[in-house]
Amino acid sequence: MxxxxxxxxxxxxxxxxxxxxxxxxxxxxxxxxxxxxxxxxxxxxxxxxxxxxxxxxxxxxxxxxxxxxxxxxxxxxxxxxxxxxxxxxxxxxxxxxxxxxxxxxxxxxxxxxxxxxxxxxxxxxxxxxxxxxxxxxxxxxxxxxxxxxxxxxxxxxxxxxxxxxxxxxxxxxxxxxxxxxxxxxxxxxxxxxxxxxxxxxxxxxxxxxxxxxxxxxxxxxxxxxxxxxxxxxxxxxxxxxxxxxxSRQTAPRDGFRSDLQFLLLHQAQNDAQLGRWHHALKSARRFLRDSPDQAQGHYLLAEILRQRQGPGDWDQALAHYRESIRLNPRCPKSRKAAGLLHLRQGRFDLARAHFESALALSPSPGDAAYLASYLETLPITSKGDSL
Amino acid sequence: MRLRMWLCLIAAVLCVACAHAGGKPALSFNVAVPEGWKQVDTDEPMLFITKDGGYKQFVLIRERPLSEPFHFSQKVMHAGTMPEEAAEIVVHELLSDTNIRNFSLLENIPARIDGRRGFRLSFIYTDADGFLFKTLYFGFIDGNRFYNIRYAATQEEIYQKDLVTFEKVLQSFKLVAAKAP
Structure with a gap:
């Protein structure tokens, strides 16, 4: 042991x-x-x-x-x-x-x-x-x-x-x-x-x-x-x-996993900070397994995938940002992060749409400053992607 | 007496050999060192200046190749890393640093340094010896190198007093040449 x-x-x-x-x-x-x-x-x-x-x-x-x-x-x-x-x-x-x-x-x-x-x-x-x-x-x-x-x-x-x-x-x-x-x-x-x-x-x-x-x-x-x-x-x-x-003794369904939910989020964040991507993803996915309707879980999973930058990670990240936005449309963080990924991939119109919607949702002063800087430097294109 | 002379001679030869073998690489930036501030020599590719000692206040300017992973988080930056992403990596490194306790991020905003897009962090932390530092940290990527310029002080009054001096140092910061990878 x-x-x-x-x-x-x-x-x-x-x-x-x-x-x-x-x-x-x-x-x-x-x-x-x-x-x-x-x-x-x-x-x-x-x-x-x-x-x-x-x-x-x-x-x-x-x-x-x-x-x-x-x-x-x-x-x-x-x-x-x-x-x-x-x-x-x-x-x-x-x-x-x-x-x-x-x-x-x-x-x-x-x-x-x-x-x-x-x-x-x-x-x-x-x-x-x-x-x-x-x-x-x-x-x-x-x-x-x-x-x-x-x-x-x-x-x-x-x-x-x-x-x-x-x-x-x-x-x-x-x-x-x-x-x-x-x-x-x-x-x-x-x-x-x-x-x-x-x-x-x-x-x-x-x-x-x-x-x-x-x-x-x-x-x-x-x-x-x-x-x-x-x-x-x-x-x-x-x-x-x-x-x-x-053997007649049986363990009841104990609700233990629901008590672990916040710890899983905390742990996923800690592991992501340390670049322990495998562990971070494991905790975030376990959180979502038991709480699939929690926007913060989708946001965190998307954040880990965005940072890891492995093959296909950004597409998966975008899917989880979308789910997070669907579950909590008032949260500017997922919109800003999705915009950043679109920006990194050259989809400037989509990036702009996300940045503007995030800015309209009263983000923190720091986020607002970054959003303004992105919007300031984004080129205007006619290319239209669907999210 | 003769033995002591030999020892001195060997030590001198070793010093010269070390200086030729490695030594501090040339820095690819220039700053104006403020009057009354002293430069502390290090072997690292950085500039460390202070007026009253590192436990009062200091300005540290460091450059590092993008390919070099950060020590604690093992994360790396890339040429396409956005300033906000670079700031995130720096914050994660600070949070993972086992010599730092009670880290608290006060501000994370975009900034321009020598005309380049970067970020500005403000944070406080306690070091391994229990000293509380307040820090301003500017960072940006140029080519294949990450530059950071930080100002830290252990007391709020010292921090405020020398902040103007630091801003002058920051304004004077200039990259001098593109470095080979």
């Missing part, structure tokens, strides 16, 4: 190793918690320090995405998952970050970060439940702490081997390599545990696990890259083994 859960442990681990290295370099300094002894308290303290620093960096880096309907949905799913765990509803909080990368991660204080880029990939509430359940398992099972403890133990062994004679250095290096290998396995084991127990939790919360596993078909290719086929196969086997026993 690479898209969610894999990254935070790695981040914590890297930060832990960096902190340990710092501790080794300046053993006399007191800025870090005592990390010499691989005891649980020191590891917990170190983890707290690292987590605080990382979360502060996240707060500086990515803006929080606000969407009351979606937040309410997330809260309800979380509550359903926390109940079987016997955890208080306030034990965990979700922070939605406006970030196009499909990612999710959690911290030991119970904060789960979800990127809009990942949420935009989801098709149903069961997928969301699996995503949250995976992170909840990381939090409640103390996975990050386990990784830091292992790193501390490793460092202690390395420190001990430094005192050994030269003849033992090779053995120490070998031991260090073994530790790295073990660490990777440990991380993978933790991910698998989060997968397995998370899926179990999803079932206990009465979600259809088959629907939940569809997340792997829906998340972007790059996010799936780290997820091994074996892990996914193991999850599917787990469902096949257990689901018949609870």
């Amino acid at each position: 690479a898209a969610f859960g894999g990254v935070p442990i790695r981040r914590v681990l890297v930060a832990a190793i960096a902190a340990l290295a710092m501790g080794c370099l300046c053993s006399g300094c007191s800025g870090l918690p005592t990390v010499r002894a691989a005891d649980r308290a020191a590891a917990a303290e170190l983890l707290k320090t690292i987590s605080r620093a990382e979360q502060a960096a996240i707060a500086r880096r990515a803006p929080i995405y606000r969407d009351p309907a979606l937040e309410s949905r997330l809260g309800a799913v979380l509550e359903k998952l926390l109940r079987p765990l016997g955890e208080r509803p306030d034990a965990v909080r979700i922070v939605l970050l406006s970030d196009p990368q499909p990612d999710a991660y959690s911290y030991p204080d119970g904060t789960i970060y979800l990127h809009t880029g990942l949420l935009a990939c989801l098709e149903n509430e069961a997928e969301l439940a699996l995503l949250l359940a995976h992170e909840l398992i990381h939090v409640t099972r103390g996975h990050a702490l386990q990784v830091v403890e292992a790193s501390l133990a490793e460092r202690d062994r390395e420190t001990a081997s430094e005192d050994a004679s030269g003849g033992l250095r090779l053995a120490a290096r070998w031991s260090a390599w073994m530790d790295v290998s073990r660490r990777i396995h440990q991380r993978r084991a933790l991910e698998e545990e989060a997968d397995r127990l998370g899926l179990d939790l999803v079932m206990r919360a009465h979600y259809d696990p088959r629907q939940a596993l569809a997340i792997f078909d829906n998340v972007a290719d790059e996010a799936l890259g780290v997820l091994s086929a074996e892990r996914l196969a193991a999850l599917r086997t787990c469902v096949a083994d257990r689901w018949p026993a609870v």
Whole structure:
């Protein structure tokens, strides 16, 4: 489950190793918690320090995405998952970050970060439940702490081997390599545990696990890259083994997709800004699939196609501008953009007609200035195209 | 002592070699640097001038080939790109820039620069060190190059005070020669 859960442990681990290295370099300094002894308290303290620093960096880096309907949905799913765990509803909080990368991660204080880029990939509430359940398992099972403890133990062994004679250095290096290998396995084991127990939790919360596993078909290719086929196969086997026993439970039509609509628009805009055309088009088309009569969806899709400038894109863009104008004839933006495309293609009369109609609809001062500049420079021709 | 002399000699040779191997390409524009403003040397194809330091105010004039994608959005401009489309690409680059926070576009209008059709943006943002900049950004395409002329200041009173100076710099901007692709 690479898209969610894999990254935070790695981040914590890297930060832990960096902190340990710092501790080794300046053993006399007191800025870090005592990390010499691989005891649980020191590891917990170190983890707290690292987590605080990382979360502060996240707060500086990515803006929080606000969407009351979606937040309410997330809260309800979380509550359903926390109940079987016997955890208080306030034990965990979700922070939605406006970030196009499909990612999710959690911290030991119970904060789960979800990127809009990942949420935009989801098709149903069961997928969301699996995503949250995976992170909840990381939090409640103390996975990050386990990784830091292992790193501390490793460092202690390395420190001990430094005192050994030269003849033992090779053995120490070998031991260090073994530790790295073990660490990777440990991380993978933790991910698998989060997968397995998370899926179990999803079932206990009465979600259809088959629907939940569809997340792997829906998340972007790059996010799936780290997820091994074996892990996914193991999850599917787990469902096949257990689901018949609870197959009477059916997930209701949950309205999840309608709660995602604004996020899809937001995500399409974000991806278009970054030139991630494939993702932007995917989000805009998903928006229109559920809201075909929304002029803003057609406008956004047309804008993405206009900017991408691939073969046939401008013709498709014009079709969506037309649909946007049909659905909302009072919006000047689609008219102006359609005019720009006609202008680029040398259809000056059509461009003029669109610019004039846009100008008549009280556009923003900036748009009005551009429209005036286009009209000022447009040649008058006798060629008449139909839109 | 002899070792130090050798080191100095090697360093000097390396400096000369670097200067010959690369160095700053000639700029294809001229502007009048205002009195009291200093030019800060860079290896990039740009002119950076300031009166009191870059964290007070600066004017930055930069040229770039159209084929060079923007760093964060990876978008490119083309010879047929309209000024409004070029402005859109610049705004997207700024919005995608991970060193910029709290970007807010105040104005996006057409403009003429050295007689060429272009655009004018006005925006504010916070940089990675937490300084708030107010910026005026002019851009236009000429041939196969994109030119941008920007003025930024960290305090409103400084911004207003040096705005007139910047307008003189802008008026003095002239392309000197068409550059080879």
